Amino acid sequence: MAGENIKVLLVEDNLGDVFLLQEFLKEVTTVVVDLNRVVRLSEAFDYLAKEIFDVILLDLSLPDGQGLETFVITHNHAKATPIIVLTGIDDETLAIRAMQEGAQDYLVKGQVTGDLLVRSMRYAIERQRADNALRQSEERFRVALKNSPIFVYNQDRELRYSWVYNPPYELTVEEMLGKQDLDLIPVEDAQRLITIKRGVLTTGIGTREEVSITIKDTTRYYDLTVEPLRNETQEIVGVTCASIDISERQAALRDRKLAEEKIREQAALLDVTTDAICVRDLNNQIIFWNKGAETLYGWQATEAWGKNASELLYDEPSPEIEAALLQVISKGKWQGELTKLTKTDKEILVASRWSLVCDERGKPKSILTVDTDITEKKHLEAQLFRAQRLESIGTLASGIAHDLNNILTPILAGAQLLPLKFPNADERTRHLLEILEINARRGADLVKQVLSFARGVEGKHITLQLRHIIVEIAKILKETFPKSIEISTDVPQNLWMVSGDSTQLHQVLMNLCVNARDAMSNSGTLSISAENILIDANYARMNLEAKEGPYIVITVSDTGVGIPKEMLDRIFEPFFTTKDVGQGTGLGLSTVLGIVKSHGGFVNVYSEPESGTSFKVYLPAVGGIETLSPKNLPPQTGHGELILVVDDEAAIQEITITSLEAHNYKILVASDGIEAIALYAQNRDKISAVLMDIMLPSLDGLTAMRTLQKINPQVKIIASSGLMSDNKLSAVAAIGVNTFLSKPYTVNELLLSLQKVLS
Numbered sequence: 001m002a003g004e005n006i007k008v009l010l011v012e013d014n015l016g017d018v019f020l021l022q023e024f025l026k027e028v029t030t031v032v033v034d035l036n037r038v039v040r041l042s043e044a045f046d047y048l049a050k051e052i053f054d055v056i057l058l059d060l061s062l063p064d065g066q067g068l069e070t071f072v073i074t075h076n077h078a079k080a081t082p083i084i085v086l087t088g089i090d091d092e093t094l095a096i097r098a099m100q101e102g103a104q105d106y107l108v109k110g111q112v113t114g115d116l117l118v119r120s121m122r123y124a125i126e127r128q129r130a131d132n133a134l135r136q137s138e139e140r141f142r143v144a145l146k147n148s149p150i151f152v153y154n155q156d157r158e159l160r161y162s163w164v165y166n167p168p169y170e171l172t173v174e175e176m177l178g179k180q181d182l183d184l185i186p187v188e189d190a191q192r193l194i195t196i197k198r199g200v201l202t203t204g205i206g207t208r209e210e211v212s213i214t215i216k217d218t219t220r221y222y223d224l225t226v227e228p229l230r231n232e233t234q235e236i237v238g239v240t241c242a243s244i245d246i247s248e249r250q251a252a253l254r255d256r257k258l259a260e261e262k263i264r265e266q267a268a269l270l271d272v273t274t275d276a277i278c279v280r281d282l283n284n285q286i287i288f289w290n291k292g293a294e295t296l297y298g299w300q301a302t303e304a305w306g307k308n309a310s311e312l313l314y315d316e317p318s319p320e321i322e323a324a325l326l327q328v329i330s331k332g333k334w335q336g337e338l339t340k341l342t343k344t345d346k347e348i349l350v351a352s353r354w355s356l357v358c359d360e361r362g363k364p365k366s367i368l369t370v371d372t373d374i375t376e377k378k379h380l381e382a383q384l385f386r387a388q389r390l391e392s393i394g395t396l397a398s399g400i401a402h403d404l405n406n407i408l409t410p411i412l413a414g415a416q417l418l419p420l421k422f423p424n425a426d427e428r429t430r431h432l433l434e435i436l437e438i439n440a441r442r443g444a445d446l447v448k449q450v451l452s453f454a455r456g457v458e459g460k461h462i463t464l465q466l467r468h469i470i471v472e473i474a475k476i477l478k479e480t481f482p483k484s485i486e487i488s489t490d491v492p493q494n495l496w497m498v499s500g501d502s503t504q505l506h507q508v509l510m511n512l513c514v515n516a517r518d519a520m521s522n523s524g525t526l527s528i529s530a531e532n533i534l535i536d537a538n539y540a541r542m543n544l545e546a547k548e549g550p551y552i553v554i555t556v557s558d559t560g561v562g563i564p565k566e567m568l569d570r571i572f573e574p575f576f577t578t579k580d581v582g583q584g585t586g587l588g589l590s591t592v593l594g595i596v597k598s599h600g601g602f603v604n605v606y607s608e609p610e611s612g613t614s615f616k617v618y619l620p621a622v623g624g625i626e627t628l629s630p631k632n633l634p635p636q637t638g639h640g641e642l643i644l645v646v647d648d649e650a651a652i653q654e655i656t657i658t659s660l661e662a663h664n665y666k667i668l669v670a671s672d673g674i675e676a677i678a679l680y681a682q683n684r685d686k687i688s689a690v691l692m693d694i695m696l697p698s699l700d701g702l703t704a705m706r707t708l709q710k711i712n713p714q715v716k717i718i719a720s721s722g723l724m725s726d727n728k729l730s731a732v733a734a735i736g737v738n739t740f741l742s743k744p745y746t747v748n749e750l751l752l753s754l755q756k757v758l759s
Helices: 013-025 040-052 068-077 090-103 116-144 186-202 245-273 291-297 309-313 319-331 375-421 427-453 467-478 502-519 537-542 565-570 589-598 650-663 673-683 701-711 728-733 748-758
Strands: 004-011 031-038 055-057 082-087 107-108 153-157 161-165 207-215 218-230 236-245 275-282 285-290 332-343 345-359 364-373 462-464 485-490 497-500 526-535 549-558 602-608 611-622 642-646 668-671 687-693 717-721 740-742
Touching: 004 040, 013 031, 013 116, 013 207, 013 332, 031 040, 031 055, 031 116, 031 748, 040 068, 055 116, 055 285, 068 090, 082 116, 090 107, 107 467, 153 218, 186 207, 186 218, 186 375, 186 611, 207 565, 218 375, 218 687, 236 275, 236 462, 236 589, 245 332, 275 291, 285 309, 375 427, 375 537, 375 650, 462 467, 462 502, 467 502, 497 502, 497 611, 502 526, 502 549, 502 589, 502 602, 502 611, 526 611, 589 611, 642 650, 642 673, 668 673, 673 687, 673 701, 687 701, 687 748, 701 717, 701 728, 740 748
Parallel strands: 004 031, 004 055, 055 082, 082 107, 485 526, 642 668, 642 687, 687 717, 717 740
Antiparallel strands: 153 161, 153 236, 207 218, 218 236, 275 285, 275 364, 332 345, 345 364, 462 497, 526 549, 549 611, 602 611
16 A cells, blocks of 8 residues: 555644654655644534545544543544544543444554554544445445335444435434434334344344334334344344334234224123122023122132022022012013022122123023122121211210219218218218218219210220239139139230220229129129230221221120120110119110220120120220329318309309318309309409319300410319210310319319319
8 A cells, every 4th residue: 555645634732742643654654644733623623524534533632622522522523534532541441432432443642653553544444435335235225125115224233223214104314313213203112122123132133023103193013024233243233124014914903803802801801890790591590600709609600600599599589589580570670689698608798780681682581690799888887877876875865964963963062061060960860861972972873874885984094904904803703703603714914005094994894794694694604805916907997996906805705695686786775784674774885885985995796695695895005014003192171272163053052162161161153154254353363273164154164264264374273064075175175274073073072183283
């Protein structure tokens, strides 16, 4: 190649490097290098716009360009001219990236000789000529395919279109070159093509696939052939593809497939549905049995086919079934609720819909039955109805209890005060007064039982270990119950804690145990057990009062006479009893229910006549350690403090005045909220505490309390009521009144409450 001329564009801003390069090239005699030097990229682009160069020598550190970006910009301006990077940056990673971007070579200053540089330029020029030859070959190929409907194209290893012939999708060649499938067609279709082509790039093995591409809501189908594209060294540099539109052929095939798919989907729907679907002929023989029927009834389709539906699903023929058959034959359909049997002889309640199926001539040929399991739904409805009924009874009972409390309060207090007024009364008089107090207390306890059912029971909740209560109760039972009744307990050592009132929970267990004793007239076994359980979402759905989480369940079981099924729904109603007249008040179980509800729990009962009864008490478990209850302090007399008593019942006013004056207190009395505010405003500096009923005429107690707090934020108030519902307790507590006195109250309870607020 003696005498060969190479026209070079040198982009270099360092004059010393330019001089050194010129000296290197002078040493080479086999070629003449026409070196044109510029300092900036902008100057290089001006040159390239006017002249053609054989090769470009490019430095990567220029006044208007730094690093790899310098090469990328230059390459984009001169794609037809080979570029050799000549730089002082000796970075292998940068060199690789430059070559990947299209550089013909990467030379480092200080490591270059004249021969090396000329050899590199010659190779770059030869590669450029090879590219030109390839373009000419492609042109001949385009001419050959000029009249062909086939879409032919090449893509590089990054799957960018490098050559396109006969472009589809109403695109032009220019719009496709340099782009990827993701730039041209929808993502889902592009990903499918990318997967196919990458598979060929990886394996080097060609493939043929049928693909679909959707453009502007129109889907076309193509027969796609993909082969690896190799260079002169057999290295895979991309893929070459041919695509033939086969949409017309696919249309007919697609329609047929859609029809078949629709049939399969309709058949699958019958199996996907949770309803039990059964078809029987007019002889009642089962001819279709879906997956839902297998799940609901337990019989597999192979077991049910050909069987008589009545024999498979019913215990015995019933008039209701016969009537349903007559109606579906005469009117074409029937629906209602039926009790059916599963394979395990379990009774379930279903909502059943029957439809008569006729042939093309309108003649009846079979009966289609669709059954929906409503067993759980009916169970929940029964729980809801029972809860609503108990709530209604509770509302009525609470109103009566409120009035009774107001009546019992002066009777009970009077019975306690009369012995103090008449200390020298004879023994018979004292005995009569004692009877009066005992019976007043019994009346008060009876009212409390009614209220515990109606509104739940308020008490101080502490962290308790129920194992101690169960052991204590078992000891009492063994000492007091007949020896013919065997008492057994089963309580694990790791029983969880509960938050509750020990006295109330003691009453719950005692009430249940006494009922169990009464159910075993001669002999039997009374069992008390406890266990830890975790209630899940499924159990909570089936029990209205249950919530997800840890519970302790206490089971009290007996081997007595049991409870008839028709009475089970009523046993928690107040005053309902199965015992003989005079043997029970009918408040035991209603009290149990009220206490358990106030502890956030619930009660379930299981009973069979002559087989015994089991009550299961569920209480939410809590963490922490057991809290010991403090001992009650004896009440103390006053020191002349002035107490404002606010109550609209004259009898309660009188007995409260007498009780407090007997224990060295002074009294002011108001009958309603307005009078109470007026008295307090006049005597605020003298009044030490206020005892106020919540339910007052003219102005209710809550409003009066708030008004007193505005007059004196430090006022000490005791709230009192014969009906302390949760809502009222919360409302009172919300305004800062934390001492409550439930009617009827004893003198000691009144004095202790005063002592608490005054201390």
